[in-house]
Amino acid sequence: MSQTSSQDSFNTALCDFLSRATTPFHAVDAIVKRLDAAGFSALRDDSSWSLEAGGKYYLTRNDSAIVAFSLGRDSSRDSGMRMVGAHTDSPCLMVKPQPEKLRHGYFQLGVEVYGGALLNPWFDRDLSLAGRVSYHGKDGLLKTALIDFRRAIATIPSLAIHLDREVNQKRSINPQTDILPILTQLPGEEALDFRRLIAEQLRAEHPEIDVAEVLDYELSFYDTQVAALLGLEGEFIASARLDNLLSCYTGLEALLQADGTQSTLLVCNDHEEVGSLSTSGAQGPLLRSVLKRIAGDESAYQALIERSMMISADNAHGIHPNYADRHDDNHGPLLNAGPVIKINANQRYATNSETAGLFRLLAKQEAVPVQAFVVRSDMACGSTIGPITAGGTGIRTLDIGVPTFAMHSIRELAGSKDAFDLARVLRRFYDFPGPLSAG
Template sequence: METSKFNDQLLSFLQASPTPFHATASMSDELRKAGFVELFENDNWVIEEGGKYFVTRNASSLIAFTTPTLDVSQTGWRMIGAHTDSPCLKLKPNAHVERFGYHQLGVEVYGGVLLHTWLDRDLSIAGRVTFKDKAGAVTSRLVDFKKPIAVVPNLAIHMNRGVNDGFSVNPQEEILPILCGAENTFELHALLVEQLKKQHDGLDISHILDFELSLYDTQAPALVGLHEEYICSARLDNLLSCFVGLQSLIDSDCQRPSLLICTDHEEIGSLSACGANGPFLDDVLRRLSPNPEQFVQAIQRSMLVSADNAHALHPNYANKHDKLHAPGINKGAVIKVNANQRYATNSETASVYRDIAAEENYEVQCFVVRSDMACGSTIGPITSGEIGVPTIDIGLPTFGMHSIRELAGSQDAFGLYKVLVRFTQRDALISRPA
């Protein structure tokens, strides 16, 4: 695969994945096309040697794996981890707000949103809707309006003269999207029923029971820059890593047991049934290695590459970086290190990654947060702490993390993909004394 083709597929994936539900559905479709068999957690699993499988939980988290051998106690797993969620605005249960002649939506902030970036954007709505059908069954479907149907207008500078000296956005009062004028009839459930029937032919809906809906920016992902050096898109954190991990697993030679885990709720701490701080990965691995002794052996012969975006050195804010740990865009993936275990990288896991990257002639950078600043975290320490797997935290350098529209390098993702393909094919990882 060439860089241009890889990036075209990446842009399509980003466009098709406005929510974790849609991202999981997009990845599931790609896995089916690649010959992976879908498993369901409430069924008995029959796993065959030489098989390729995937399973989802909550329709927003996914684990895919290959089984060249059924005894992983001597081989371990080559694991790649990422997360499907991104900071956004989610509709409240009673979302309809009518005031001052407008129909608006009450929203709740999900994760660490850069709120001001949501102003003056063409917004749509997507997510999961649960309803009762005419037969009485409770079921769910995904919905995506795709077109711009909402906007949060800024306040004119004439009414806020000090705005350029710094301002804050009140999420309760000032971030409510406008849908239409109050002279128009608006009922949210009726709108959802209409849209569901448009998207899903023959759907028989009695009434809406509940929903999990998010707003998103309809501007399409794009290659930008004078020489198209950059990828500009919503949700690069962390669908960029999901896509790279997915393609790496699909294109592996399936000679070593390999596993991709993409979980929801990382942006709010990962503590959920389908988050990294929940039992999803442990449940799957124990079904694949039910013997407790062999399970521990397999984990200690495994390694997890936790892939989440990294902060590139911003030329306008260079003082926000440690000068010796200031990654550049299109200069390779970043090994993330933190002495207080906000990242799970250690010298051994970093060395394995450096060795593999060198085999691909792929540059390696390093990020350490300034000693006078707080450090973010990832699924790496959580997963490592839950199951004990040796872990490295890496990420692709990014500007504007948690903005409605983020920026990454157009060369970095394809380079990481090649390294991770080689990682899935790696025979020995970390050598231990006999």
């Protein structure tokens, strides 16, 4: 298969994954299905593990984070683990616990903004709803299930320009009052029972279960427009949740294509967009607990940490042609010009010269170009799971990402070549036979 046809196949599958992974729960569910099909075995926190050289395993946490790893034929204690990290969550609008509102005959739901969302693009979109529901069945036991309406059930209409003449000069959005989605019109004065609506959706999607009562939920709205290639030559990928499901997918593809010689690991954490401090976030114990159980004892764990390396993959800011002055003159990454090494002197990114040097070496071996991103010295810098992982575990870490436009919008844009190239470099990293440090 030619590289062009391989890239086309990769992007087709990527777009399908992005369209299906509408929440972190659905992203992990989709990843698990791929891992199961590839022969990985599920592990549980509350059970003993019997790990074997050449074995392939995964562990989920909170249904929204996952660690998948393969124990290579070479001892992980001797050669370390090649790790890739990403995150499953994206900024969105989450439904409040008591959300029902009926105003002027329009049934609406109260929402809370999750993460640093760009709010303007949420107006006038065809929205659906998905997430995890906790319920008890007729047997009285607490259970959970995923739901996804997978059709447009809501919208947030803009206010007409005739009623806001200055909207194009200045527009502020009140997240409490301005972004409540409209779901339907009701003739009376009583709002719908939202939990009853959720119970009906549960029964429709899971006819095998008996739902006595919906107890709680974690549900978020999303844009029903599916991921797609666009541009005169198909140069771009447009989708919701590119940040950071694109990195989850590239890491997964690289893991599945690794040759099995080295010990490899992929961690996809939740809650990066809100600080990572949770049981399933990078500040939680998930990765450390898995590595300690792989190592077996404290001495072996310390040796494993010393010989391992993490590539934290999270999208980077491409230079926007309409706003080029927002970038440092020499560090404006272009779409379709290769993955980006992210550098910050104040350790908002975990990259150092050694980890960056290894990535450049790997990219050179794959004939993949590499770019660099440094934020303007007079602007604040975002961060990733990279410094959190490095600081919490002591693992040498590199921050990289695919250049992207409209980050944190309801629909983001990336180059159709970059994700494929990143997957190639990550696979090369997973198969790298040499030591992961220059020492």
